[in-house]
Amino acid sequence: MTTTVAKSKAELAIQFAHQAERLSLVPHDQQAENAGATTAVEARFITPHDPVIVTANGGRLPAVPITEAQKLNHLKDEVEGRDSTKDATASGGLRQSEQVKNAIMQARTEQERLDESEPPAEPSLRRSTGGESSLRTATAPSRTNPLFPPLPLYGPSTLLRDLQCMSFQVSSFFLSLSFLAVIVLGSAFTSIPLMFRHIGLRLVGKNPDERRPFHKEEERRKSVRREAEKAWTRQSRRRKTLGTNGDDYKEWDGQHDGYESTEGGKDPLICDVGYYARRVGLDIEEFKVQTEDGFIITLWHVYDPKEYTPVSTAHRKHRTPDIFVNDRVENGHLNGSTSSQYQDGKRRYPVLLIHGLLQSSGAYCSNDDDSLAFFLCKSGYDVWLGNNRCGFKPEHTMLRCSDPRMWAWNIRQMGVIDLPAFISRVLSETGFEKLGLVCHSQGTTQTFVALAKGQRPEIGNKISVFCALAPAAYAGPLIGKMYFKFMRVISPSMFRVFFGIHAFIPFMMTMHSTLPGKLYGALGYRVFSFLFNWTDDRWDQGLRDRMFQFAPVYVSAESMRWWLGRECFAKQKCILATREEGEQEEEEDEEEVDKSPESDDEESRGRTAWYDENVPPFALWVAGSDDLVDGRRLLRRFERGREPFVRVVHSKIIEDYEHLDVIWAMDSIDQVGKEVREVIWRTAPAGARETCRVPKSCEGVNCDS
Numbered sequence: 001m002t003t004t005v006a007k008s009k010a011e012l013a014i015q016f017a018h019q020a021e022r023l024s025l026v027p028h029d030q031q032a033e034n035a036g037a038t039t040a041v042e043a044r045f046i047t048p049h050d051p052v053i054v055t056a057n058g059g060r061l062p063a064v065p066i067t068e069a070q071k072l073n074h075l076k077d078e079v080e081g082r083d084s085t086k087d088a089t090a091s092g093g094l095r096q097s098e099q100v101k102n103a104i105m106q107a108r109t110e111q112e113r114l115d116e117s118e119p120p121a122e123p124s125l126r127r128s129t130g131g132e133s134s135l136r137t138a139t140a141p142s143r144t145n146p147l148f149p150p151l152p153l154y155g156p157s158t159l160l161r162d163l164q165c166m167s168f169q170v171s172s173f174f175l176s177l178s179f180l181a182v183i184v185l186g187s188a189f190t191s192i193p194l195m196f197r198h199i200g201l202r203l204v205g206k207n208p209d210e211r212r213p214f215h216k217e218e219e220r221r222k223s224v225r226r227e228a229e230k231a232w233t234r235q236s237r238r239r240k241t242l243g244t245n246g247d248d249y250k251e252w253d254g255q256h257d258g259y260e261s262t263e264g265g266k267d268p269l270i271c272d273v274g275y276y277a278r279r280v281g282l283d284i285e286e287f288k289v290q291t292e293d294g295f296i297i298t299l300w301h302v303y304d305p306k307e308y309t310p311v312s313t314a315h316r317k318h319r320t321p322d323i324f325v326n327d328r329v330e331n332g333h334l335n336g337s338t339s340s341q342y343q344d345g346k347r348r349y350p351v352l353l354i355h356g357l358l359q360s361s362g363a364y365c366s367n368d369d370d371s372l373a374f375f376l377c378k379s380g381y382d383v384w385l386g387n388n389r390c391g392f393k394p395e396h397t398m399l400r401c402s403d404p405r406m407w408a409w410n411i412r413q414m415g416v417i418d419l420p421a422f423i424s425r426v427l428s429e430t431g432f433e434k435l436g437l438v439c440h441s442q443g444t445t446q447t448f449v450a451l452a453k454g455q456r457p458e459i460g461n462k463i464s465v466f467c468a469l470a471p472a473a474y475a476g477p478l479i480g481k482m483y484f485k486f487m488r489v490i491s492p493s494m495f496r497v498f499f500g501i502h503a504f505i506p507f508m509m510t511m512h513s514t515l516p517g518k519l520y521g522a523l524g525y526r527v528f529s530f531l532f533n534w535t536d537d538r539w540d541q542g543l544r545d546r547m548f549q550f551a552p553v554y555v556s557a558e559s560m561r562w563w564l565g566r567e568c569f570a571k572q573k574c575i576l577a578t579r580e581e582g583e584q585e586e587e588e589d590e591e592e593v594d595k596s597p598e599s600d601d602e603e604s605r606g607r608t609a610w611y612d613e614n615v616p617p618f619a620l621w622v623a624g625s626d627d628l629v630d631g632r633r634l635l636r637r638f639e640r641g642r643e644p645f646v647r648v649v650h651s652k653i654i655e656d657y658e659h660l661d662v663i664w665a666m667d668s669i670d671q672v673g674k675e676v677r678e679v680i681w682r683t684a685p686a687g688a689r690e691t692c693r694v695p696k697s698c699e700g701v702n703c704d705s
Contacts, residue, residue, distance in 0.1 A: 001676050008387055011627070011687075012075060012078045012079050013079050014517065015075055016075040016076060016078075016079050019040075019068075019071055019072050020040040020041070020072065021040075021044075022040075022062075022068065022155050022156075022424060022442050023053045023061065023068060023069075023155070023399055024038055024039045024053075024055065024156050025038035025039075025041045025055060025059070025061060025074060025156060025399075026156045027040060027156050027157070027158060030156075030157075031174050034430040035486070035500075036148050037055065037057035037473075038057065038059065038398065039055060039056045039058050039625075040053045040054070040072060041054055041076075042073055042076055042425065043056050043068075043072050043073050044071030045069070045293075045418060046292050046293070046417060046456075047179075047416050047455055047456055048108070048454065048527075049148065049412070049454075049455075050068065050412070050413070050416055050417065051064055051066060051069030051586075052292060052293040052294070053063075053069070053072075055398070056282060056312070059294060059397055059398045060293050060294035060397065061271075061293070061294060061398060061399070061405065062172070062290065062293035062294060062295070062322055062396075062399075062400070062405060062408065062409065062413070063151045063293070063409055063640075064151075064153055065151065065152075065153050066150065068153055071580055072628070073331070074272065077134050081274040087653035088281065089286060092601045093095075093494070095396060100495070123681075127239050128270070128288065129517070134308070143550050145187050145229045146313050147568055147572055147575065147576065147578065147629060148263065148410070148412050148568070149274065149408070150324050151405075151408045152408060152501070152558075153168035153212070153556060153635070154404040154405050154408065154501075157304055157403070163363070163503065163544045164583065165258060165402075165404055168496060168500045168502075169500060169502065169503050171498075171500075172496075172498060172499050172500030172501075172502075172557075174509075175497065175498045176499050176505045176507070177497075177505075177507055178498065179498065179505070179568065181506055182483070182505065182529055182609075183483065183527060183530065183531065184523075185532055186394070186483075187527045187529065188526070189531030189601055190530055190559070191526055192198070197458070197610060199691070203381075207398065212537055212541075213537060213538060213656075214538065214540075214667070217666060218450065218541060218542065220664070221540060221542065222664035223543045224636055225542065226262065229265055229266050229385075230265070231266050232261075232264030233266075234697065236264075236265065238655070239301075248483050250534060251378035251536075257280060257281075257369070257433045257609045258281075259281025259304065259376060259378065260278060260281050260306075261278065261279055261280065261281050262278045262281070262283075262305075263275055263278040263279045264457060265281060265497045266549075267412075267546060268517065268519065269517025269521060269545055269547045269549055270545055270549065271362070271392070271514075271550060273300060273360075273361070273362045273365045273385070273550070276362075276365050276366065276368075276546070276637075277302060277365060277373075278324070278375065278534050279419050280368055280371075280374050280375055281304075281305075282302055282303065282374055282378070283302075283303055283304075283305045283309070283310075284300050284302055284303075285300075285301045285303065285316060285531055286298060286299070286300055286301075286316065286611060287299040287300075287316045287425060287429075288302060288317055288395075288419075288449075289318055289319075289422060289425045290318040290319060290320065290321045290397065290421070291417045291418055291421045291435070292321045292322070292323065292417055292420075292421065293321070293413070293417055294396050294397045294398055294399070294587050295314065295389045295390075295396050295397075295417075295418070295540075296318050296396060296397065297386070297391070297396065297418055297421065297422070298334070298386075298387040298389060298391055298393075298547075299380075299381075299383040299384055299385070299386055299387070299390065299422060300361060300387070301384055301385075301429075302365075302373050302377045302383040302384070302385065303377070303382075304377065304378075307341075308341055308342075309341065313363055315539065317634055319425075321426035322422075323420050323421055323423075324420070324424050324427075325424075331660060344613045344691045345691065345692075346693050347382075347691050347692045348381055348382035348435065348692060348693065349380075349381055349382060349432070349435075349680070349681070349684050349688055349689075349695075350381070350382045350384060350426050350427070350430040350432055350435040350436070350437060351376055351381045351382065351383050351384065351436040351437075351680060352385075352386055352422055352423065352435050352436070352437050352448070353372070353373060353383065353384070353385050353386065353424050353438045353440075353441070353443075353444030354386045354388070354419070354422070354438070354439040354446070355385075355386075355387065355440060355441075355442070355443055356440045356441030356442045356443055356470075356472075357386070357442035357555070357563070358439055358548060358551055358552040358553060358555060359442075359551045359552070359553065360387050360391055360392065360550045360551065360553050361373070361385035361386060361387050361550075362385075362416055362421035362549070362550025362551075363440070363547070363550055363551065363663060363664075364385060364440075364663060365385070365550075366543065366547045366549070366550060366664075367540065367543060367547070367664060367668075368543070368547045370540075370565065370666065370668065370669050370673075372438070372663055372668070372669075372672070372673050373385060375465065375669055375677070376438075376559075376673070376676070376677060376680075377675045378696075379681065379695045379696045379697075379698075380693050380694065380695035380696055380698075381436075381677075381693075381695060382430055384422075384426045386416050386418070386419075386422040387553075388418050388446075389409065389413070389414065390396060390406075390407075390503070390553065390554040390555065390556070391554060392509075392553055394406060394503075401405075401502070402502075402512045403502075404501045404502060405504045406502070407501060407503060407556040407557065407558060408501075408556070408558055409556055409559065410447055410556070410558050410559045410561070410568075411442070411445055411446055411449060411512070411559060411575070412455070412562070413563050414442075414446040414559075415445070415446035415447065415448075415450035415455065415456070416456040417447070419446055419447060419450050419459065420456060420459050422461070423437075423462050424462075428461060429590070433462070433463055433685065433686055433687075434461075434464040434684075434685055434688070435462065435463065435464065436461060436463075436464055436465050436467065436680035436684070437465070437466045437616075438467040438469065438676060438680075439466070439467070439468055439469065440469040440662065440663055441469070441470050441472050441628075441629070441659065442472060444468040444469070444470070444472050445470040445472045446475070447466060447468070447574055448468075448575060448576065448610075449474050449575060449676075450575065451466075451616075452576055452610045452611060453610065453611060453612050454611075457560045457611065457612055457614040458614055458649075459560070459613040459614075460611075460615045460616045461614055461616075463589065463616040463680070464617075464680070464683050464684050464685060464688075465539070465617065465618075465619055465679055465680060465684075466616050466617070466618050467619045467620075467621075467676050467679060467680070468618065468620045468621070469621050469662040469663060469672065470622070470626060470628075470631065470659050471620050471622065471629065471631050471634050472563070472575070472622070472627060472628070472629040472661075473574065473575050473631075473633075473634045474574050474575075474578070474582075474629060474630040474631075474633040474634055475529065475570070475573040475574070475629065476574060476626060476627045476628050476629045476630045477627050478532065478533055478627040478628045479570055479573070480671075484533070484570065485562055487560075487561075487564040487565060487570070488564060488565065488566050488571065489566065490566070491563060491566065492561065494567070495557070495561050495566075496557065497638060498559070499557045499560065501557060501558075502556075502557065503554045503555065503557065504554075504555050504556060504557045504559070504560045506554065507553070508552050509553075509554060511523075512534045512552065513601045515623065516585065517545060517546075517549060518539060518545050520545075520548065521544060521545025521546065521548045522545060524543060524548035524551065525544055525545075525547075525548055526644035527576075528551075529590075532627075532659060533627045533628070533658075534658050534659060534660055535658065537662050538656070538657070538658075538661050538664075538665040538666060538685075539660075539666065540666050542643075547664060560641070561669065567635070573680055573699065576610045577608070578601060581608060587607075587636070588638065588640075589636060608642060609642060609643050609644060609645065609648055610643065611643055611645050611647050612645055613641075615645050615646055617647045617649045617683050618646055618647070618648050618649065618651035619649050619651070619676070619679045619683075619702075620636060620637070620648065620649075620650070620651045620652070621637060621654065621662055621671075621672050621675070621676075622634075622651070622652065622653045622654070622664055623654060623656055623657035623658055623659055623661055624653045624655035624656065624657055624661045625655065625656055625657060625658050626628050626657070626658055627658075628659045630661070631653070632653065635651055635653070638651075639682065643700070649682070649683060649704060650675065650679045652675070654671050654672075657671070663681050674697070675695075677695055677697070677698065678697075678698055678701055680695075681694070681695050681698040681701050681703050682698075682704040683704050684703070689703055
């Protein structure tokens, strides 16, 4: 009997070792030099559908299928002799809390609803607290929401895997480059009629730019910039000649509403958000943030150099992957945290901005004083800019860029992992309990996903208001364009053959780093205008090339497959509802067009609600001429009462606006920025309002929270 038990234990240990090797950083035969430090020891579920692997040295490895994570945890329970039917006391490792187990059961209920179209239960997911419970009972459901299919498992590097990766890299290099060439040629071809129209107008003595809605203002700004450049150049020469600091030479005072510029002259068109901040009298410091699955993401802090001194480089480095740990002290005075430099009554309420697809948060900083980030900072807010995983420089604590596991992520990981990491670091630095969140396009998508039931709704308690610019929840008519259809009709395996399993068309980044700024800006505008049906009619043409210096960034092929492949957004036409549910919703809207929403039973209207009581207030700015996403339909969802827990504190449809106009139009500050400034202050917690300075023009704004 003893021999049988010992044999069984040995077999289980072998099975556990084999499973751990499948999920480790490198195979066991390559771990001699680090004594097994990168061996997988268990899976930790960030959400019921998001397991990450914890290694022996405490590192994190991302993106493993749920079944593989379950198997690892199950075998570990068996090897360590824990009773998997109830909580056990075990030493070492990370364990899921009772709350996560409850969330898992409710996630199963949610899956059954998707299968049977029944009303959902309300989950109560919370962050794992590290309690010691059975790994088997803490596993997630084996099936996932059809909107978020499982990610592939690549495992550690082996000869076979490396050969497969190489074959995908070779095929995708040529095929994706061919796809990009078709897009570039298409954009060039469609520009020909416009070019001839402009030539025709000039031949008859007309200026084609006079038809632009802000032509006179564009000319005025162009003239002001030209004179400022000349004055800055003359002052710089004078300083060099006389060896002075310029105090005796006041031709160019470099003032932007009382903020003294420390950079100027002709725009060099560079990908440096700090440079453009200094042109308007502000500056940027860069923080590194570690996510719960080991990625290193970048957070930019916009500040006024007259009243704030950047913290040390060591302080700005990434910390442990744990989030929302109790590391704040009253008023945020923690180890030189950013908030400690402000006295009560002069503190700034924190605002986090998240960018859109293929962009960085530099998109909020490319319009001089009309940049949303700079406007909010000068209005009196503490502005932070989040850049999702990979961005301009992909970083991970354990993985290299050549490892396909580095790229096995999509919108869910950006929402349930990146966004909480940003929020946690900002709150830790500023000492506040909540912040205002402003997102554009894909940034709104990852937030809508993260806040949903069964995802990570508890982060709603950290957000005072969610301001969604061009909210991307429902697909617009653009999804039916030929090149998008191509990506939708090919199978997932063919998608990987065409676009690989690493970064999506990385040659775009090569072009970004090698082409001159002016040429790249012009080419970037033409290509993206062709792809997404944008125009620059409402932008300042003199700054257009600068706007494209902060895009594109590295994104995963898996992420683009989620947006455009045959399984997810392009097929379902919605981020949180299946196509069938969407069609049913449209039918109900048609039937109820003459009915008042209040006449319906609240429980009936909210039976397919995405959000629970944790959801923060929403404010939405919809671009009325946006073909990429359908913001009107999202507003209709709220107006019809399908989200009984969502409180919409502000909504606006700007009829002439296209998708990017909400951040780049010349009147975007009047149409969007000033309203965002007011909404953030109106919804800020009462305690924060007592210790913070009142933002400009918000003196009479009453608290709404």
